[in-house]
Amino acid sequence: MRSLSGDDVGHIVASCPAWTAKDVLAHLSGLVSDILAGVRPPLGTEEMTARQVDERRDLSHQAICDEWVGNGPAIADVFADNGLYALGLTADLAVHVHDLAESLDGISAPPTEATRAGCDRYVPLLQERAAEHLDVALSVDIDGQIWAPAGGTKPLALATTAVDFLRSVTGRRTRAQVEAMSWDGDSADLLEAAFTQ
Numbered sequence: 001m002r003s004l005s006g007d008d009v010g011h012i013v014a015s016c017p018a019w020t021a022k023d024v025l026a027h028l029s030g031l032v033s034d035i036l037a038g039v040r041p042p043l044g045t046e047e048m049t050a051r052q053v054d055e056r057r058d059l060s061h062q063a064i065c066d067e068w069v070g071n072g073p074a075i076a077d078v079f080a081d082n083g084l085y086a087l088g089l090t091a092d093l094a095v096h097v098h099d100l101a102e103s104l105d106g107i108s109a110p111p112t113e114a115t116r117a118g119c120d121r122y123v124p125l126l127q128e129r130a131a132e133h134l135d136v137a138l139s140v141d142i143d144g145q146i147w148a149p150a151g152g153t154k155p156l157a158l159a160t161t162a163v164d165f166l167r168s169v170t171g172r173r174t175r176a177q178v179e180a181m182s183w184d185g186d187s188a189d190l191l192e193a194a195f196t197q
Contacts, residue, residue, distance in 0.1 A: 001025055001100075001107075002065050008104055009061040015099045015172045019053070021107075022064070024096050026056035029068035031092065035085060044092070054071050090114055091121035095170045099165070109163075116142075118166040123147045126169055130156070134189050140165070156185035 001008075001021075010023040016024060028051025031043060039048075041190040056064050079086035094114040109115075123140050124147070130136040131151030131152065140147045141159040149155075159182040160168075168178045175195045 002062060004061065004104070004106055008106060011104060013099050013103045015102060016096075021100055021104060022061045023053045024100060025061055025064050025068070026053045026059075028093060028096055029064050029071070031089065032068060032071045035078060035089070036071060036074050043081060043088075087117060087121050090165075091118035094118040095166060096170075099172070110184060114161070115162045115166055118170075119162050122166065122169045125149065127151075130190055134193060136190055138190070152190075154185075156183065156187060156190065158183055158187075 002022065009025075010020050010133070013019050013021055013024055019027070027049050030049075034043060034048070034052065042048075057069075059067075064144045075089075079089070094110045095118060097107065097110040097114070101109045119142050123142070127138045127140065127147065127150035130138040131149065134154070135152045136156050137149035137152035139149050139155070139157040141157065142162050142165050158165075164181065167173050168181070175191060178194070179191055
């Protein structure tokens with residue numbers, strides 16, 4: 001991010017249409033600052049993310065990078081005591097680095113491990129919601145790693161890649177794209193619920 005030009009940091013990120021690349025950076029640094037300040041979940045509300053971006057509006061992207069890096073040791077200490085925070089922030093970071101990489105030539109996709117960490121966070125959440133709200137017993141196979149259903153009685157299975165799963169479950173794919181994934185069973189109820197909320 002430090003190497004980006006002024007034009008690049010002002011570039012609208014396609015999968016976050018209200019945000020520039022600098023805004024995405026402000027959100028990510030702001031999220032770390034909020035955790036260090038003791039702000040408790042939910043951390044991803046529209047009001048909270050808007051505040052994170054607004055508070056850094058007048059800072060350069062270099063200054064935001066400095067803030068984020070400067071908070072590194074302290075957030076590492078927090079994560080050493082709370083693996084769920086670490087997993088959640090890694091998942092959010094992976095999602096937004098994919099956002100940036102899809103929009104800017106100077107940004108690389110995140111490491112495979114980060115994308116898989118996003119799956120480790122979001123697969124169980126999707127399975128729990130599918131079971132609780134739709135009585136769907138969702139089995140997920142991501143690149144050969146299988147998560148057994150978390151409940152439900154209506155069997156449904158999805159086989160996909162880590163990138164496609166993470167991009168789909170975080171709203172970066174259209175309904176048609178998600179529907180075209182490799183499903184075994186009737187995915188209509190799950191897709192209807194996902195794309196009407």
